[in-house]
Amino acid sequence: MSGVEKFWRKVKASRARVVIDGADYFETLRKAMLQAEKRIMLIGWDFDTRISLSKDEPEEDGPPVTLGDFVGWLADNRPDLEIKILKWKTSAIKLLGRGSTMITVAKWAVHDQIEFKLDGAHPVGCCHHQKIVVIDDNFAVCGGIDMTTDRWDTREHIGQDSRRKRPNGSQYSPWHDVTMIVDGQAASALGDLARDRWVTAGGEQLEPLRLENDPWPADVEPHFENIDITIARTRAKHENVEQVREIEALFLDQIRQAEKFIYIENQYFTSRKIADAIALRLEEADPPEIILVMPKTADGWLEQKTMDSARAKMVGAIYANKDTSRFAIFTPVNEANEDIYVHAKIMIIDDQILRVGSANLNNRSLGLDSECDLVIDNRETGDRAVSQQIAAIRFSLLAEHCGVDEQVAADALTGGCSMMDFIQQHRDCKRKLLPFEIPELGAAEEILADNKLLDPERPDEFFEPFSERTVVGDIVKRASPSSQ
Numbered sequence: 001m002s003g004v005e006k007f008w009r010k011v012k013a014s015r016a017r018v019v020i021d022g023a024d025y026f027e028t029l030r031k032a033m034l035q036a037e038k039r040i041m042l043i044g045w046d047f048d049t050r051i052s053l054s055k056d057e058p059e060e061d062g063p064p065v066t067l068g069d070f071v072g073w074l075a076d077n078r079p080d081l082e083i084k085i086l087k088w089k090t091s092a093i094k095l096l097g098r099g100s101t102m103i104t105v106a107k108w109a110v111h112d113q114i115e116f117k118l119d120g121a122h123p124v125g126c127c128h129h130q131k132i133v134v135i136d137d138n139f140a141v142c143g144g145i146d147m148t149t150d151r152w153d154t155r156e157h158i159g160q161d162s163r164r165k166r167p168n169g170s171q172y173s174p175w176h177d178v179t180m181i182v183d184g185q186a187a188s189a190l191g192d193l194a195r196d197r198w199v200t201a202g203g204e205q206l207e208p209l210r211l212e213n214d215p216w217p218a219d220v221e222p223h224f225e226n227i228d229i230t231i232a233r234t235r236a237k238h239e240n241v242e243q244v245r246e247i248e249a250l251f252l253d254q255i256r257q258a259e260k261f262i263y264i265e266n267q268y269f270t271s272r273k274i275a276d277a278i279a280l281r282l283e284e285a286d287p288p289e290i291i292l293v294m295p296k297t298a299d300g301w302l303e304q305k306t307m308d309s310a311r312a313k314m315v316g317a318i319y320a321n322k323d324t325s326r327f328a329i330f331t332p333v334n335e336a337n338e339d340i341y342v343h344a345k346i347m348i349i350d351d352q353i354l355r356v357g358s359a360n361l362n363n364r365s366l367g368l369d370s371e372c373d374l375v376i377d378n379r380e381t382g383d384r385a386v387s388q389q390i391a392a393i394r395f396s397l398l399a400e401h402c403g404v405d406e407q408v409a410a411d412a413l414t415g416g417c418s419m420m421d422f423i424q425q426h427r428d429c430k431r432k433l434l435p436f437e438i439p440e441l442g443a444a445e446e447i448l449a450d451n452k453l454l455d456p457e458r459p460d461e462f463f464e465p466f467s468e469r470t471v472v473g474d475i476v477k478r479a480s481p482s483s484q
Contacts (some may be wrong), residue, residue, distance in 0.1 A: 005251040007232045007375070010194075014184035015222035016229065016376070018346075018356060018393050020400070021203035022152040025145050025179055028220055032139050032181075034063065035215035038082055038208070039193040040074070041134040043086045043119075046129065048148040049104040049166035055152075067147060068104035075113040082113050086194075086201055088128040099314040119201040122370065125456065126236050129369040131179070131358050134194045136209055139215035140187035142374050143179025143356050144345045151175055151343075155400050157431065159336025166191065174334055176400075178265065178344035180356040180374050183216050186229040188399075193231070193372065200241060201339060223389050227376055234359060234371035247359045247373055248366035251347075252277050258349045261289040263394055263419065266345040268362040269294060269329070270310040270455050272476070275318065279476045282322040288350075289326045291419045291435065293401060295342045296331040302325075307362070309441055310455060316438050317476045328420055328435065332401045339400075345373075351391040352378045363457040366473035403431030 012025045018042040019025045019171055030053040033040055049068025058065050063073045085108070108114040119128045133141040145151055150172045153164055157174035164172055182190070188208065195206045216222075237243035255262060255277040258353045269275070269292060281287045298307045315329060332340040347355040357373025361366040378386040392410070398419065404426060412422050 004220040005017055005021035005244075007230045007246050009187075009189050010230045011185040011189045013182040013227050013229045013295045015216060016180060016182045016186070016224040016227050016374075017220060018396070019143070019145075019179050019181055020177075020344075021146055021155050021157075022175065022177055023055070023154045023176070025141075026047070026147075026152060028181065028208065029133060029216055030054060030063075030065070030070065031217035031220075032135055032215040033070075035139075035213065035217075036074065036135045037213045038080060038136050038209055038211055039082050039084070039134075041084045041086070041132070041198070042125065042147065042198060043130055043132040043192070043194050044146050044148075045131065046090050046146050047085065047087050047147040047294075048167070049075055049101045051147065051149055051152070053165050057059055058360050068101070068108075071114065072104070072107060072111065075111050078113075084198060084203070084206070085114070085116045086119050086128075086198055086203070087116070087145050089118035089309070090127070094187075115203070115323040117198070117201055117203055119197070120237060121200045121202065121238060121241070122214055123238050123368075125237050126238075126367070127364065128197075129358050129365070130197070130372045132194055132372060134187065134191045135215045136211045136213055137191035138211060138213060139181070139183050141179055141181050142190055142358070142372050143357055144343055145177045145179045151177060152226045153177075157332075157334045157338075157340050159334050159338050167223075172268050174338055174340040176265075176332065176340050176342050176344055178346045178356055180222075181216075182374065183214070184227060185440045186231075186374070187399035189229075189231055190372075193233070197370070198248065216398065222440075223393065224376065224386060227386065228381075230375040232373045232375065233359075234367065234369060236368050236370075243367075245367055247357070247371055248273065250355075250373070250375065251359075251366070254347070254349055254353055254355070255281065258288045260350045261291070261419065262360070263293075263348040263397075264293050264360045265342055265346045265397065267295060267335060267345065268298070268307055268311065268360040268365075268455075269368055270307055270314060270362040271316075272363070272457075273366065274361045275314045278327070279318055279322055282318070282324065282327055283413075289327045289418055289420060290328075291423075292329040292436075293342055293397075294331060294436065296339045296436075299341060299343075303445070306355075307455060312438050312441055314476065315436065320439070323415075326420075328423075330401075330423060330433035331436055332433050333431070335403070346397070348390060348394045350379075351387050351394065354390045354393065363455045367457050399429065401433050402426040403429035427450045 055066045232246040235244040342401040354376040359371040399406040
């Protein structure tokens with residue numbers, strides 16, 4: 001990957017914390033937004049004004065809990081506060097079927113302090129996929145959690161949880177997600193990124209802020225302090241905006257340099273380049289342990305037919321041609337045997353690298369859609385406390401999925417147990433990780449997978465003949481020495 005930029009900036013965060021699952025995230029974000037003084041920027045793939053940021057009843061005469069009303073309340077009660085909201089343009093059609101949403105957006109439109117814009121500044125077929133919040137340039141969020149319906153859930157992912165309902169009252173399935181909050185220079189840098197995207201989407205030039213306020217919620221303990229944060233992006237070339245593929249370069253570099261293990265949670269696994277990078281590691285005499293935690297099926301019928309089919313072909317090729325004693329994919333279920341949807345995008349390598357962002361392991365996230373990932377890389381400093389905290393996050397995630405106490409996971413995994421064995425040992429728990437079973441594909445699904453209908457690598461690939469496309473890379477298909 002020589003000559004390819006692997007990141008945009010490396011900056012210092014005074015504090016950083018990984019926030020796991022929507023219940024904790026929405027509460028944390030609401031508290032931080034209440035501390036805003038001058039500017040809040042909300043940039044995302046989708047926003048649903050009807051969602052609740054808290055399952056607690058609002059205090060009498062206090063701020064409301066639904067997103068739309070809460071934003072309006074902030075503007076009404078903070079005369080110096082400006083609120084900028086940027087949503088992916090193509091998903092705007094969803095607004096029409098969301099009841100009171102159009103009324104809320106209309107209220108926003110006539111409010112001098114609120115500006116709501118739709119982002120269509122990308123090539124045809126591309127998606128604005130970043131999920132970024134910036135408050136006063138002093139506090140920021142970057143990760144995988146959209147401020148929309150179906151995202152709220154606790155870490156217990158309780159079966160048929162009555163709180164896990166859409167605004168229309170219907171139930172949705174358990175949902176697992178991850179984001180990261182930062183402050184200091186890291187928040188300021190994400191402010192630069194947010195303002196740049198705002199201008200690209202047609203908004204006015206916004207000046208950076210230099211405020212002394214601290215929006216970080218007082219009851220939220222940081223995982224890391226005075227830590228270097230690397231910011232990596234994906235962006236397709238469009239008009240005067242140059243292409244950026246930092247996320248792809250960094251993924252490939254990190255997978256190549258892993259020594260002991262790679263732990264990944266991700267929504268998709270359809271990237272040929274990522275699969276080839278993993279396949280190369282599996283050809284080694286002593287490869288790292290590679291564990292992926294993913295949803296059993298994609299969210300939505302078309303995604304299931306295309307993305308699931310592509311994953312099946314990719315994983316099937318790896319299993320057929322590689323020694324997979326150190327590689328496995330698992331899908332989580334809760335105590336009611338409901339599938340837990342994995343929307344998180346997190347990677348932990350050797351308890352030295354922690355990566356959280358919006359990018360999936362698919363072609364779109366590596367070269368087509370706008371993405372942003374945050375990375376903590378402890379290899380250079382070798383700070384023992386940082387490594388221990390990254391390990392604690394990995395133990396916490398595995399404990400969540402396997403339905404055990406975090407200390408149980410910590411004791412086993414620090415005592416020499418592999419992740420694969422730990423998962424296998426807890427197959428009888430109420431919450432557990434099940435081995436991914438490769439589905440059989442019909443003729444139509446084979447065609448959809450090979451044509452990468454929803455997952456092209458470049459904007460111009462939408463217009464290429466299907467006969468020129470392929471989903472599986474040469475390295476994945478190549479038989480390893482151990483299988484010959």
